[in-house]
Amino acid sequence: MRALQKYYKQSATYKIFSGIFALLEDFLTTLGQITIKGAQLLKSLLTARIDKQELIFQCERFGISSLPITLSIVGMTSIIVSSQVANEMVKQGGGHFVGLLMTMLIVREVGSIMSGFAIISMIGSSMASELATMRVTEQIDAIKVLQVNPVEYLFVPRVLSGILMMPVIVILASVVGVLAGAVATAMTTDLSFRAYFDSAWLGVYMKDLSVSLLKAVTFGGTISLISCTCGYYASGGAKGVGLATTKAVVWSFVAIVIWDMIFSIIFFF
Amino acid sequence: MSIEVKNLVKIFDEKRVIDDISFTVHDSETLAIVGFSGSGKSTILKLICGLLQPDSGEIITSEGDTAMVFQYSALFDSLNVADNISFALRERKDLRKKFKENDLKEIVAQKLELVGLKGIENKFPAELSGGMQKRVSFARAIVTEPNSILYDEPTSGLDPISSTLIEDYIVRLKEETKAASIVVTHQMSTITRTADRVIMLYDGKIVFEGTPEELLRQETPYTKQFVTASLEGPMKMIA
Numbered sequence: 001m002r003a004l005q006k007y008y009k010q011s012a013t014y015k016i017f018s019g020i021f022a023l024l025e026d027f028l029t030t031l032g033q034i035t036i037k038g039a040q041l042l043k044s045l046l047t048a049r050i051d052k053q054e055l056i057f058q059c060e061r062f063g064i065s066s067l068p069i070t071l072s073i074v075g076m077t078s079i080i081v082s083s084q085v086a087n088e089m090v091k092q093g094g095g096h097f098v099g100l101l102m103t104m105l106i107v108r109e110v111g112s113i114m115s116g117f118a119i120i121s122m123i124g125s126s127m128a129s130e131l132a133t134m135r136v137t138e139q140i141d142a143i144k145v146l147q148v149n150p151v152e153y154l155f156v157p158r159v160l161s162g163i164l165m166m167p168v169i170v171i172l173a174s175v176v177g178v179l180a181g182a183v184a185t186a187m188t189t190d191l192s193f194r195a196y197f198d199s200a201w202l203g204v205y206m207k208d209l210s211v212s213l214l215k216a217v218t219f220g221g222t223i224s225l226i227s228c229t230c231g232y233y234a235s236g237g238a239k240g241v242g243l244a245t246t247k248a249v250v251w252s253f254v255a256i257v258i259w260d261m262i263f264s265i266i267f268f269f
Numbered sequence: 270m271s272i273e274v275k276n277l278v279k280i281f282d283e284k285r286v287i288d289d290i291s292f293t294v295h296d297s298e299t300l301a302i303v304g305f306s307g308s309g310k311s312t313i314l315k316l317i318c319g320l321l322q323p324d325s326g327e328i329i330t331s332e333g334d335t336a337m338v339f340q341y342s343a344l345f346d347s348l349n350v351a352d353n354i355s356f357a358l359r360e361r362k363d364l365r366k367k368f369k370e371n372d373l374k375e376i377v378a379q380k381l382e383l384v385g386l387k388g389i390e391n392k393f394p395a396e397l398s399g400g401m402q403k404r405v406s407f408a409r410a411i412v413t414e415p416n417s418i419l420y421d422e423p424t425s426g427l428d429p430i431s432s433t434l435i436e437d438y439i440v441r442l443k444e445e446t447k448a449a450s451i452v453v454t455h456q457m458s459t460i461t462r463t464a465d466r467v468i469m470l471y472d473g474k475i476v477f478e479g480t481p482e483e484l485l486r487q488e489t490p491y492t493k494q495f496v497t498a499s500l501e502g503p504m505k506m507i508a
Contacts, residue, residue, distance in 0.1 A: 049365075138343035145318050145337045146357040146413070153360055 030230070030251065037229045040151045041159055048152040050160065058157045062123050062220075063165035067172065070118040074173035075180040077114050078106055082181040083188045090189045098191060099200030102181035107208045108268070111174035113260055116219040119166065120252040124227040127158055128248030131231025132241040140232065154232070159224040166220025167213045174212065211267045218259050223252045271296045271449030272317060272335075272417050277326035279312055286312050288473030289326070294417070296331075299443055299450040301464035301481070303495065305506060308470040310453040311340070314419045317451070331449075333416035340421045342402040344394040344409070351377045351390035354409045364413070380408035383445065384438055400431035407438055411446055418442065420452040424459050436462040457496070460484065469495060471504050 008014055086098045131154060134140050143150045182196045227248040234244035272294040279287040286309045294300045302310045315321040317328055318337045344353050355373045358364050368376070374390075381387055384404040394402055403423060410418055420439060424432035436459055443450050443463075452463055460467055461481045469477035469484070469491055476491045477484065487493040494502025 049362075134345075137341060137346075138339045139345055141315075141320050142337075142339060142343040142345070142409075144320060145335070146361065146409075147334070148357060148360040149362075 030233075030247065033233050034226060034229045034251075037151065037155065037232065038225055041155050041225065044149065044152045044156050045160070048149070048156055051157060054157040055160055058161035059165050061126075062119070062158075062161040062224075063168055066119055066122045067169065069122055070115050070169055070173055071176045073118045074106075074111055074114045074177045077110055078102065078177040078180040079184040081105065081110070082184040086185040086189050086191065090191060095189065095191050096195060096199050098185050098189075099182070099196040099198065100203035102185070102196075103178050103200040103203035104208070106174050106177035106181065107204055107212050109260075111177055112170050112212055112215045112219060113256065115166070115170050115173045115216070116223065116256045117253065119162075119169065119220070120223055120227075120249055120256070123162075124223045124252045125245050125249050127224065127227040128231040128234075129241055129245045131228055132234030132244035133231075135232060135234045135244075136237055136240055150232070155225070155228050158228050159221055162220035162222075162224030163217050164220075166223075167216040170212060170216035207267070211263060215260065215263050218263075219256050222255050222259060226252045226255055271298075271331045272451065273327075273329040274313070274317070275327040275329070277313070277316060277328065278324045279309070279316060279321065280324045285473050287316070287323075290470075290473070290475055291326075292468055292475070292478070294449040294451055296416070296449050297443060297447045298465050299439070299452060299463050301460045301467045302451060302453045302470060303455065303460060303467060303484075304470035305504060306455075309473050310470055311421050313470075314421050314451065314453055317417075318419055331416045334413045335417045335419065336410035336413065336415035336448075337419040338403070338406050338410050338421065338423055340423075340425060342394070342399075342406040344402055344406055346394050348393075349390065350381070350386075350392050350394070350397075350405050353394070353405060354380055354412055356409065357413050361413075376412065377408075380412055381405075383411070383441070384408045385434075398431075400427050400434060403427070403431075403435055404438060407442060411442060411448075414446065415448055417449045417451070418446070420450065420454075422453055422455065424454065424456050429458075432456065432458060433462075439463045476503075 082102050089098050185191050185196050230244045230248035234240045275291050277287050277290045304310055316323050318335050354377045358368050384407050386404055424435050464481050467484050468475050484492050487496050490503045
């Protein structure tokens with residue numbers, strides 16, 4: 001019987017299925033961990049004392065330190081899109097709608113999703129690796145032994161900073177995106193700034209702005225929650241910190257794309 | 270009685286790492302837990318301070334806090350020494366309203382003086398030597414006036430002189446706080462200089478219980494092998 005088991009364990013079928021089950025187990029475990037920490041976080045947000053000094057520090061870290069890269073990425077994305085689209089639209093006689101198209105694209109999508117990606121790579125990864133390092137150096141155990149609630153101490157200021165700062169980042173990124181689009185359009189076509197901005201205002205509705213801000217709040221909270229959770233549950237040494245950071249980045253990317261899809265289906269279908 | 274452990278069992282991956290262990294540590298007493306690496310010594314500490322849950326058995330501690338000094342200090346590297354020591358007083362729900370800023374400063378200064386590190390409040394952990402970090406973690410552990418203190422390999426990685434200093438502070442803290450203490454260690458000097466009693470673990474079970482003097486007498490095959498650091502004997506290392 002044992003020989004049969006040993007033979008079976010060496011087979012390709014066993015290896016494929018055990019690999020799939022390991023992935024599934026990891027997926028469900030991570031989902032469960034995020035759900036549990038999300039629930040604990042909600043409770044803490046309602047009941048915990050918020051350390052204003054720590055919140056300000058985290059907001060500064062989330063918003064200000066990431067701003068140059070976030071604005072550059074959104075600005076450059078806008079330049080890439082407008083330089084390719086504007087020329088074609090002008091050739092086809094639709095030059096008057098370049099501003100409208102760019103504004104709609106930036107306010108609805110590019111501003112929030114590209115800012116989200118920039119924040120994940122800069123802030124999410126940093127949050128995950130910070131908490132993972134605290135985990136593997138027993139600092140989180142020390143917090144527990146000192147009878148301080150780790151969700152209140154570690155998660156609340158970080159997630160709140162994401163919720164508060166992400167809308168500010170998205171607004172600024174959208175403004176930069178629209179302006180960068182105007183510059184790129186003016187440089188690649190004969191369209192004037194005035195013509196661009198005349199139609200740009202037509203593409204912005206209150207609903208678009210509201211959805212964009214709602215998305216920003218959701219993205220900010222989701223990125224912070226996932227990053228903190230992946231870091232919190234890290235194990236092992238340096239390798240564990242690396243794995244937790246990678247997991248935080250991958251899960252955050254996928255999560256905000258899923259959120260984006262849900263928002264599109266709900267508000268723009 | 271300050272810490273009573275009854276029929277404790279902890280299983281990891283179907284292996285009984287702690288297998289039906291019972292012992293008691295009284296107030297003002299220090300128990301050393303010794304044994305090979307991987308024999309479950311640190312697991313016992315984590316079970317006592319609540320970082321792990323036992324699969325069966327019972328841990329009874331007197332009312333009050335249980336403090337732990339971690340093997341690598343586990344100081345919060347983003348906080349300075351003063352904030353590390355006063356962390357529980359600032360952040361714990363039941364304590365944070367009790368102390369004003371001046372009280373905290375005074376308490377931090379007192380605790381630092383107790384561990385011989387006056388005037389380093391504004392330094393960060395990265396600026397301290399391993400021995401100093403250890404002593405700051407002692408100060409952090411005793412800030413809530415705990416009834417029991419757990420030390421996880423407090424002298425590992427330290428030079429002999431720093432080790433002696435740390436051992437002196439373990440004795441001093443016991444005298445000052447009257448706490449029940451458990452010291453997990455491999456080092457003979459730590460056992461002989463700090464412990465009132467010793468238990469030796471092997472394969473999840475207690476294989477020796479006695480005083481440090483009895484351990485040194487090497488009257489059982491287990492104590493003989495441990496004290497002489499011999500590869501020959503009933504305890505087999507898993508490479």
